[in-house]
Amino acid sequence: xNKKILCTFLVIAPIFANADLVALDDAVLSNATGEGxxxxxxxxxxxxxxxxxTVTGIKSSSPDGGITDGRDVTVDWTEFYVMGxxxxxxxxxTPGQIGSxxxxxxxxxxxxxxxxxxxxxxxxxxxxxxxYTYALENTDTYAKWARYQECVYGQAGxxxxxxxxxxxxxxxxxxxxxxxxxxxxxxxxxVSLENGINSDIAAQITPQQQVVTTEQSQIAxxxxxxxxxxxxxxxxxxxxxxxxxxxxxxxxxxxxxTKGTYNDRVDDYLAEVDDxxxxxxxxxxxxxxxxxxxxxxxxxRLRDYESYRSLCGDVEASNSCANGLVAIRExxxxxxxxxxxxxxxxxxxxxxxxxxxxxxxxxxxxxxxAYREDFxxxxxxxxxxxxxxxxxxxxxxxxxxxxxxxxxxxxxxxGTCGSACNTQALQDSATLFMDNFYLSLSLGYGEVQPLxxxxxxxxxxxxxxxxxDVTNYEDFYDNAQKSYLYVGNIQLGxxxxxxxxxxxxxxxxxxxxxxxxxxxxx
Amino acid sequence: xxxxxxxxxxxxxxxxSVFAELAPMEEAEMESVTGQGGVYLSGELAFNKDGGPLWxxxxxxxxxxxxxxxxxxxxxxxxxxxxxxRIAAQLDQGGWYVLDDLSGGFAFEGLTLRTSxxxxxxxxxxxxxxxxxxxxxxxxxxxxxxxxxxxxxxxFKFTLAVANSGEWKPDGTVLADGNTFQQTNLFGIQMNGxxxxxxxxxxxPVN
Numbered sequence: 001x002n003k004k005i006l007c008t009f010l011v012i013a014p015i016f017a018n019a020d021l022v023a024l025d026d027a028v029l030s031n032a033t034g035e036g037x038x039x040x041x042x043x044x045x046x047x048x049x050x051x052x053x054t055v056t057g058i059k060s061s062s063p064d065g066g067i068t069d070g071r072d073v074t075v076d077w078t079e080f081y082v083m084g085x086x087x088x089x090x091x092x093x094t095p096g097q098i099g100s101x102x103x104x105x106x107x108x109x110x111x112x113x114x115x116x117x118x119x120x121x122x123x124x125x126x127x128x129x130x131x132y133t134y135a136l137e138n139t140d141t142y143a144k145w146a147r148y149q150e151c152v153y154g155q156a157g158x159x160x161x162x163x164x165x166x167x168x169x170x171x172x173x174x175x176x177x178x179x180x181x182x183x184x185x186x187x188x189x190x191v192s193l194e195n196g197i198n199s200d201i202a203a204q205i206t207p208q209q210q211v212v213t214t215e216q217s218q219i220a221x222x223x224x225x226x227x228x229x230x231x232x233x234x235x236x237x238x239x240x241x242x243x244x245x246x247x248x249x250x251x252x253x254x255x256x257x258t259k260g261t262y263n264d265r266v267d268d269y270l271a272e273v274d275d276x277x278x279x280x281x282x283x284x285x286x287x288x289x290x291x292x293x294x295x296x297x298x299x300x301r302l303r304d305y306e307s308y309r310s311l312c313g314d315v316e317a318s319n320s321c322a323n324g325l326v327a328i329r330e331x332x333x334x335x336x337x338x339x340x341x342x343x344x345x346x347x348x349x350x351x352x353x354x355x356x357x358x359x360x361x362x363x364x365x366x367x368x369x370a371y372r373e374d375f376x377x378x379x380x381x382x383x384x385x386x387x388x389x390x391x392x393x394x395x396x397x398x399x400x401x402x403x404x405x406x407x408x409x410x411x412x413x414x415g416t417c418g419s420a421c422n423t424q425a426l427q428d429s430a431t432l433f434m435d436n437f438y439l440s441l442s443l444g445y446g447e448v449q450p451l452x453x454x455x456x457x458x459x460x461x462x463x464x465x466x467x468x469d470v471t472n473y474e475d476f477y478d479n480a481q482k483s484y485l486y487v488g489n490i491q492l493g494x495x496x497x498x499x500x501x502x503x504x505x506x507x508x509x510x511x512x513x514x515x516x517x518x519x520x521x522x
Numbered sequence: 523x524x525x526x527x528x529x530x531x532x533x534x535x536x537x538x539s540v541f542a543e544l545a546p547m548e549e550a551e552m553e554s555v556t557g558q559g560g561v562y563l564s565g566e567l568a569f570n571k572d573g574g575p576l577w578x579x580x581x582x583x584x585x586x587x588x589x590x591x592x593x594x595x596x597x598x599x600x601x602x603x604x605x606x607x608r609i610a611a612q613l614d615q616g617g618w619y620v621l622d623d624l625s626g627g628f629a630f631e632g633l634t635l636r637t638s639x640x641x642x643x644x645x646x647x648x649x650x651x652x653x654x655x656x657x658x659x660x661x662x663x664x665x666x667x668x669x670x671x672x673x674x675x676x677x678f679k680f681t682l683a684v685a686n687s688g689e690w691k692p693d694g695t696v697l698a699d700g701n702t703f704q705q706t707n708l709f710g711i712q713m714n715g716x717x718x719x720x721x722x723x724x725x726x727p728v729n
Contacts, residue, residue, distance in 0.1 A: 035727075035728065035729055036727070036728045036729075037725060037726075037727065037728070038724070038725065038726045038727065038728040039723070039724070039725060040723070040724040041721050041722070041723055041724075042721060042722045042724060043720065043721045043722060044669075044720065044721035045718055045719070045720040045721060046717070046718065046719055046720075047717065047718040048713075048715075048717045048718075049715070049716060049717060049718055050715050050716065051675060051713055051714060051715030051716055051717045052713070052714045052715055053711060053712065053713045053714075054711070054712040054713075055709055055710065055711055055712075056681075056709070056710035056711075056712060057681060057707040057708070057709045057710040058709060077711075093718070093720075095720070095721065096721075100643065100644060100646070101640055101643035101644070101660050101662075101664075101724070101726075102643040102644060102645045102646065102647075102658070102660070103646060103647075104724075104726070104728060106728055108728075132646055132647060133647045134646055134647045134648075134649070137646045137647065342653075345653055346653060347649060347653035348653075350646055350655075397614050397615055398613075398614040398615075399613040399614055453613070454613075454614050454616045454617070455612075455614075455616045455617025455618055455619060455684040455685070455686070456616055456617055456686070457616055457617060457686055457699065457701055458617075458686055458701055458704050459617050459684060459685045459686035459687075459701075459703075459704030459705055459706055460617075460684060460704075460706055461684040461706060461708065462616075519684070519706055519708075
């Protein structure tokens with residue numbers, strides 16, 4: 001076999017300005033550790049304009065008469081732009097800033113010891129986006145505020161930044177009042193409530209639950225015996241019904257022989273079902289009638305206890321309520337307040353990016369027997385990405401990663417209509433509008449649960465998140481980043497018609513304990 | 523027999539130095555002229571424009587040494603097309619990530635490369651009395667790559683794939699480990715036309 005390599009090298013020799021070499025003092029040297037490379041794109045504009053981009057290799061499941069396994073789906077990528085905010089869907093060339101000198105993107109190598117979840121014996125490569133501590137600039141904080149605000153700040157009808165504070169305070173006060181009501185009802189003795197429930201469950205519920213379980217386990221064998229006897233009796237009646245008229249002279253055949261046996265088994269089965277029902281009724285009675293010294297039933301106390309746990313997290317003598325919904329919402333308070341104060345003072349947030357793509361899919365429509373065209377037009381406005389990172393390292397010859405994407409967009413609009421929608425109203429009618437879109441996607445947690453990309457021996461792509469087990473689950477649940485998705489307002493069709501609003505969407509605190517994705521060649 | 527040939531095209535760009543009357547410079551003066559040089563680049567890169575030496579789109583094609591090329595068609599049966607470069611990487615003990623059928627060309631004019639001294643930076647984490655980000659001292663030399671404004675793409679294409687062999691094999695080839703050669707094409711991209719790419723890419727060390 002002949003091997004040839006055609007290489008094109010472009011060697012660039014810049015000029016070196018040779019100034020006088022001066023010895024660096026300690027202070028200067030200590031500043032120049034060169035741990036990372038700062039990357040900034042200033043006044044950036046990327047636009048494919050009139051260039052034609054085609055995505056190939058995607059097939060539909062629609063057969064084409066056995067020539068191949070599926071028909072090609074032609075994807076024309078007719079629009080793709082990344083530019084500054086205010087570009088009007090990429091039509092006005094607006095320079096965008098990706099990072100800045102004081103807040104650059106950074107590519108760096110770090111020792112594993114820099115992270116608690118990664119072993120000290122390895123080094124890792126990290127790419128992270130700019131970091132901001134100011135509440136208004138920090139994407140995570142700002143998105144939190146935007147989630148309560150719901151509308152896009154600065155747009156018509158959305159000029160009072162304190163609306164978010166009001167919304168948050170009303171949620172906090174509702175939750176706090178629920179908590180106070182519960183504490184008041186039990187005179188603040190939440191630990192006694194918990195103890196009382198536990199002792200009642202141990203004394204009354206657990207023994208009865210065992211009875212229920214035993215009774216329940218006896219039903220299936222009784223049913224099987226009945227069914228077997230029914231088969232042996234010639235299946236002369238519907239299963240479960242007894243033989244009533246047996247023989248010419250009365251009912252003797254119904255008490256003897258195979259029919260008699262079957263009738264006995266039916267009685268046995270019904271008796272078992274009855275026993276089970278009695279046991280269940282007794283269990284329900286115990287929930288209702290096991291009272292505490294103030295006459296509160298166990299079922300009421302259990303419901304109140306569950307509500308309290310979700311509001312406060314843990315039950316403890318001080319009623320600190322430190323880990324539940326109340327604390328989570330109160331934890332948002334400082335961030336939301338800070339952003340509201342900064343916006344109300346007239347301070348503005350840095351401009352984000354506008355990112356958009358338009359695709360045309362040519363898909364075979366089996367019903368019509370012809371190809372049809374589908375469109376998708378995605379426009380994101382005012383995107384900021386700070387707080388995102390990707391860590392890569394190698395362990396046992398495998399590529400491991402930890403990944404976090406923080407993506408906030410003032411608006412994400414997804415249209416599905418092509419050139420047929422030639423007016424703004426028509427385009428709006430086929431568009432999904434999402435305001436204050438915030439996705440914080442975290443995949444992997446150090447070496448406890450690394451994100452692994454691999455290619456299997458049979459040539460398929462595989463992505464795996466695994467590793468949480470009995471030895472490390474506490475670390476995982478205490479420390480692994482969660483994923484969030486907030487959309488302040490979702491609207492289908494014309495943005496001005498309130499009837500089209502679908503409300504908001506929140507996916508809170510999502511964590512995957514196990515995930516495995518494998519491609520399969522069709 | 524394995525014949526390896528490397529054809530290398532070296533484009534060396536050196537800048538012109540201007541020799542004026544030579545006079546000794548003060549140290550302070552010297553310091554002030556650092557990073558004033560720059561490079562202006564225009565270029566055109568083409569990969570496998572006319573097909574590579576390994577594969578032929580149809581049977582019966584010979585390379586310049588008279589050996590018959592393997593048949594590998596990256597077009598359709600009716601319109602055979604030469605395949606582009608294949609680059610494969612194995613990141614763990616399993617299979618390979620493949621950048622396949624990379625071919626076509628791109629051209630740009632006006633890529634600049636220089637260093638510039640940035641005295642100040644906007645710190646968005648600190649606000650002045652009127653709420654604007656404060657301007658603070660930066661005083662660092664940064665590498666400034668001026669993007670070329672327009673990049674022309676001429677049938678530039680590639681395919682991303684995963685495979686169980688780094689080398690391409692005809693369908694049904696049994697590999698050394700007993701598996702049959704399998705490649706899963708994730709997707710392919712083909713681009714034609716002019717794209718806009720503007721801005722400055724700044725690179726500098728951070729602590």
